[in-house]
Amino acid sequence: MDIMSNLALGFSIALSPYTLMLAVVGCFLGTIIGALPGLGPSNGVAILIPITFTLGLDATSALVLMTSVYYGAMYGGRISSILLNIPGDEPALMTTLDGYPMAKQGRAGDALVLSGVASFVGAFLATIGLLIMAPWLAQVAYLFGPAEYFALYLLAFCTLGGVASNNQAKAAIASCLGLGIAMIGVDDNSGLPRLTGGNMHLADGIDFLVAIVGLFAIAEVFFFIEGHGKNSSIGVKLEKVVVPWRDIWLVKWTMLRASLLGFVAGILPGAGASLGSFLAYMSEKSIAGKEGGFGTGVAKGVAAPESGNNAAAGGALVPMLTLGVPGSGTTAVLLALLMTLNITPGPTLFTDRPEVVWGLIASLLIANVVLLLMNVPLVKFFVRILMVPAWILLPGVTMISFVGIYSLSGSYFDLLLMVAFGALGYVLRKLDVPTVPVILGILLGGHMEDALRRAMVLSDGDALYLFSSPIAIGFWIAAVLGFVAPMFLRGVLAKPQRVSD
Amino acid sequence: MASDRLFGLVVLMTALAYIASATQIQTSFLQDPVGPKAFPMLVGAVAAISALVMIIKPDPSPQWPGVRTFGALFIALVVLVAYAYALKPFGFILPTAVTASILSYQISPRAIPAVFTGAGLSIGLFVLFKYALKLGLVPFPKGLFA
Numbered sequence: 001m002d003i004m005s006n007l008a009l010g011f012s013i014a015l016s017p018y019t020l021m022l023a024v025v026g027c028f029l030g031t032i033i034g035a036l037p038g039l040g041p042s043n044g045v046a047i048l049i050p051i052t053f054t055l056g057l058d059a060t061s062a063l064v065l066m067t068s069v070y071y072g073a074m075y076g077g078r079i080s081s082i083l084l085n086i087p088g089d090e091p092a093l094m095t096t097l098d099g100y101p102m103a104k105q106g107r108a109g110d111a112l113v114l115s116g117v118a119s120f121v122g123a124f125l126a127t128i129g130l131l132i133m134a135p136w137l138a139q140v141a142y143l144f145g146p147a148e149y150f151a152l153y154l155l156a157f158c159t160l161g162g163v164a165s166n167n168q169a170k171a172a173i174a175s176c177l178g179l180g181i182a183m184i185g186v187d188d189n190s191g192l193p194r195l196t197g198g199n200m201h202l203a204d205g206i207d208f209l210v211a212i213v214g215l216f217a218i219a220e221v222f223f224f225i226e227g228h229g230k231n232s233s234i235g236v237k238l239e240k241v242v243v244p245w246r247d248i249w250l251v252k253w254t255m256l257r258a259s260l261l262g263f264v265a266g267i268l269p270g271a272g273a274s275l276g277s278f279l280a281y282m283s284e285k286s287i288a289g290k291e292g293g294f295g296t297g298v299a300k301g302v303a304a305p306e307s308g309n310n311a312a313a314g315g316a317l318v319p320m321l322t323l324g325v326p327g328s329g330t331t332a333v334l335l336a337l338l339m340t341l342n343i344t345p346g347p348t349l350f351t352d353r354p355e356v357v358w359g360l361i362a363s364l365l366i367a368n369v370v371l372l373l374m375n376v377p378l379v380k381f382f383v384r385i386l387m388v389p390a391w392i393l394l395p396g397v398t399m400i401s402f403v404g405i406y407s408l409s410g411s412y413f414d415l416l417l418m419v420a421f422g423a424l425g426y427v428l429r430k431l432d433v434p435t436v437p438v439i440l441g442i443l444l445g446g447h448m449e450d451a452l453r454r455a456m457v458l459s460d461g462d463a464l465y466l467f468s469s470p471i472a473i474g475f476w477i478a479a480v481l482g483f484v485a486p487m488f489l490r491g492v493l494a495k496p497q498r499v500s501d
Numbered sequence: 502m503a504s505d506r507l508f509g510l511v512v513l514m515t516a517l518a519y520i521a522s523a524t525q526i527q528t529s530f531l532q533d534p535v536g537p538k539a540f541p542m543l544v545g546a547v548a549a550i551s552a553l554v555m556i557i558k559p560d561p562s563p564q565w566p567g568v569r570t571f572g573a574l575f576i577a578l579v580v581l582v583a584y585a586y587a588l589k590p591f592g593f594i595l596p597t598a599v600t601a602s603i604l605s606y607q608i609s610p611r612a613i614p615a616v617f618t619g620a621g622l623s624i625g626l627f628v629l630f631k632y633a634l635k636l637g638l639v640p641f642p643k644g645l646f647a
Contacts, residue, residue, distance in 0.1 A: 054636055169554035173512055176548035180519055180541065187537040192527045194537055195519070218581070225577050225607045226566050391609035392618050395601040398581070399626055402597075406588060407636050415585035423578055430563050431508055449540040453533050461534035 003131060006354065010362030013355055019064055022057075023367045026065045027374055030072020035382050036393060037080050040089030041073035041273075041313075041330040042436075043216030047397065049209055049337050050404030059341045060356050064363040066337055067317070070330055071123060071364065074273065074313045075371050078115045078306055079382055083108060091273035091309040094281040098294060098301025105297055109241035109379075114299055115306040116375040117248050118255050120368060122307035125259040126266065126314025127364045133267070134350070134357070137322040141347040144323075146455035147466045151475035153448040156269035156325045157437060159482035165434040168483060174433050178441015179448070181206055188446070189453065201413040208336050208442045210405055210414050214421025215428075215435045216333075217401045222426040224394045241379060244299075251303040254284050262308030266315020272328025272436075273312040280308025314364070321345050321357060324447070329436040335443055505559030512552035520545035573607045580604070592641040598623035 013019060033044030045066055052062045077092030082099035095115060102111040144152070161171025184195045185205025196202040261283060262276035284304040285294040294301045316327030317334075324345040326332040338345055343356065350357055375382070405418050428435055452466075459465030467473055523541040566574070580603050587596040602619025606612060630636045 051634060055634060167555075167560060169551040169558070170560075172551040173548055173555070176516070176544050176551065179544045180548065183523075183541045183544065187526075189533060190528065190537050192537065194526050195522055195541065197522075221604060222574055222577065225573050225604075226570055228570075228608060228610075389609070391605045391611075391615065392622070394608055395604040395618060396622050396626070398604060399597055399601055399622055402584065402588065403593075403626065403630055403636065403638070412585050412589060415588070416582060419578065419581045419585060422581070426574075427508075430565070431504060432560060432563065433508075452540060453535045456534040 003135070006135075006358045007131065007362060009354060010358030010360075013060060013359035014064070014362035014366055019061060019359070019363060020366065022061055022065045023068045023363050024370055026068025027072040027075075027367050027370045030069035030074075031076035031079075031371070031374060031382055032072075032385055033069065034073030034076025034089055034092075035079040035386055036076075036388065037084070037086045037390075039220075039393070039397060040077070040216075041070055042089075042333050043213070043220060043397075044073055045069055045330055045333045045337075046209070046212040046216050047401050047404055049333070049340065050213075050408045051400075052337070053340060054404075054407045059343055059353075060359045062337065062341060063334075063356060063360050066334060067360060067364060068367040068370075070334065071310075071313060071367050072371055073330075074123070074310050075116065075119045075375050076382065077309070078119065079112065079379070080386055082111045082115065082302075083383060083386065091277045091312070092305075093274070094277040094305035094309070095302065097281065097305075098297050101295070101297030102299075102302060103297075107244075107297070110244040110247060110299075111297075111302050112379050113241060113243050113376055114247050114251070115302050116372060116379070118251065118258075118303035118306040119310045119375070120372040121255040122259040122262055122310035122312075123314055123368045123371075124365075125256075126263045126311040127361065127368060129263050129311075130314050130318055130364070131361045133318050134322050134361075137318060138347040138350040141322050143471065144347075145469070146451040146458065147468060148472045148475065150448060150451040150455055150466060151472045151479065152269070152323060152325055153444050153451065155475045155479040155482065156440065156444070158479040159268055160434075160437050160440060161483060165437075166432060168487065170431070170433040171437055174428065174435065174437035175441050178438040178443075179445040180441070181211065181438075182442045182445020183449070188450070201411070206417060206442065207408070207414065208439070209340065209408060210418050211421050211442050212333055212336060212439055213401045213405055214418040215425035215438060217397055218418060218422025219425030219429060219435075221394050221398050222422065223429070224390050241376075243376070247299040251299050254300045254303050255307045257287075258284060258304040258307035259311040262311030263315040265308070266312030266327050267318050269319050269323075269325045269327055272316055272331070273309045274328075276312025276315070277305035277309035280311075281305040317364075321349065321360075322347060325444070326440065329439065332436065332439045332443055336439075339443070503559075504562040504565070506556050509552045509555035509559070513549055513556070516545045516549040516552060520549070577604060577607050590642060593627055593638045594623050594640050597626065 033039045034041060048069060052065060073089060077087060077089040078095045078099065081087045081092040081095040082103050085096050085100040087093040087096055099111050099115060157175045161168055161175060165171040184202055186203055187194050193203050258280035261280050265276040265279050266273065281304050284300055285292065288294060288300060292298065292300065316331045320326045320331040320335055326335045335345065402415060405414050425435055455465055467476060520542050523538050523545060526538050528536055580600055584596050584600040598619045601622045602615050605618040606615035627638060627640060631638050
């Protein structure tokens with residue numbers, strides 16, 4: 001079978017000692033990044049990108065390292081959710097709802113092992129889904145012309161704005177901000193500078209890595225200064241860790257259902273892991289009903305969001321690899337990595353660079369096993385790392401960000417821009433304006449405009465060409481629905497608040 | 502309420518300025534039907550409309566920090582900008598130690614741990630970047646120990 005021979009190719013790359021070592025290092029770093037509050041998958045991967053780049057890793061190695069970090073961060077996020085009642089990253093928010101109460105009952109070890117297994121199931125099933133879905137979707141993507149791509153980009157911004165944020169106007173502003181920034185620099189078609197204000201530094205455009213590191217990593221420092229590091233409270237103690245076989249058996253269907261739901265949520269462009277864990281938790285809660293005791297520390301409530309979150313992480317890779325449209329904030333950062341490495345994601349990636357795609361998928365399978373092994377017996381080690389106080393961690397993150405960006409270009413102008421993006425990120429997040437659309441806009445702006453212009457060249461300026469194929473019309477309808485429908489579903493989809501002790 | 506309105510107003514102004522400068526984009530003789538102006542203007546228009554929506558229907562204001570915290574944030578911002586300028590002329594170690602100490606102090610106001618954090622981070626990261634990751638960092642300004 002096709003998939004089997006492709007997988008064999010993948011494993012032949014992934015099982016080389018060097019790649020294997022990168023996967024293990026990535027899993028280890030990723031778990032730490034996920035576990036530390038204030039360092040999530042997106043800013044963790046973002047600050048590591050410039051460093052990978054200067055290390056001179058080839059495309060496959062860099063991608064293996066970064067996706068291992070990505071998967072690892074999804075595992076790690078649960079540790080601080082359960083022990084400190086602080087989500088290590090945004091998708092782990094739902095894990096606090098039952099994980100922390102369970103830990104307070106003295107079952108912290110059980111909660112950690114159970115969520116580790118749930119993460120494994122979710123990520124494993126999603127990786128299987130990825131390797132079945134992705135080649136198929138890549139085939140479909142061959143049918144896409146510029147009109148379809150334009151509609152698809154629009155769909156990504158709309159679902160991101162509609163589903164993942166609380167206010168459509170703010171999400172639209174964030175998208176426009178990113179798209180507007182992407183326009184700065186020399187126009188590819190005419191070769192003339194646009195919107196640079198005569199500033200020579202802006203002629204090349206604004207590097208998306210500068211924006212990503214600024215918005216995600218530097219902004220975090222400002223938040224910690226505002227909170228004076230109060231968030232680094234000491235949580236519950238971790239006693240002995242044993243494997244709670246009975247609980248794992250009890251939640252088998254929950255994990256399967258949550259994984260499926262999370263995977264689908266992950267594939268939706270722009271929705272991502274937070275939505276995956278949210279949907280998984282809410283659906284399990286309604287299946288269990290009132291007697292289920294969700295919110296009091298039940299096994300199902302710990303397993304569902306973790307399976308959902310990790311499955312969504314895998315699902316989000318599907319549109320990123322096949323269409324070049326990321327399904328979440330962190331996959332947007334991974335897309336930035338691909339672009340920096342001069343790899344164009346999309347259907348041609350599967351035929352031109354099969355070793356990249358299948359090497360990546362095989363390493364994801366390996367990374368997942370490594371992560372399970374790392375996260376169950378070694379969980380105590382990661383718990384100790386959690387005790388690094390914010391007043392050491394955050395200055396460290398800032399300094400690493402500076403060195404990373406500085407090593408990319410060696411220009412102080414990029415550093416200033418990064419600080420400016422940090423300040424912007426602080427204000428935006430304060431006002432509940434999502435920052436992920438900004439990143440997506442900067443990443444996709446050029447492509448989106450290009451798709452529009454090529455479509456118009458093909459049709460000789462006839463705007464109706466944008467609606468000329470069933471696929472394009474489907475995307476337009478989905479885009480409008482994705483943007484409008486959540487306005488009416490706000491009451492149902494409202495995010496539950498964190499357990500306030 | 503007020504913060505959203507203010508932000509909406511700022512976005513509206515920026516969007517209008519953006520559209521205005523987009524009209525000034527030079528066009529070349531090689532012209533496609535859309536041209537280099539249309540997409541930026543479209544983006545500006547969508548931003549302006551969304552800003553109007555924000556002004557008309559604002560969300561409740563977030564909890565803004567007090568004057569002292571704002572001062573701390575402002576100091577952090579100034580320090581980071583200064584650090585960006587200082588990195589090249591003064592080498593890595595000294596500016597990093599100073600910046601990290603100040604940031605650490607802003608997060609948790611205890612002077613001695615902050616200074617140790619700064620010094621430790623600066624030397625630790627220098628060793629890590631220079632020798633483990635082989636980045637070409639300059640530790641001290643040239644001529645200091647010459």
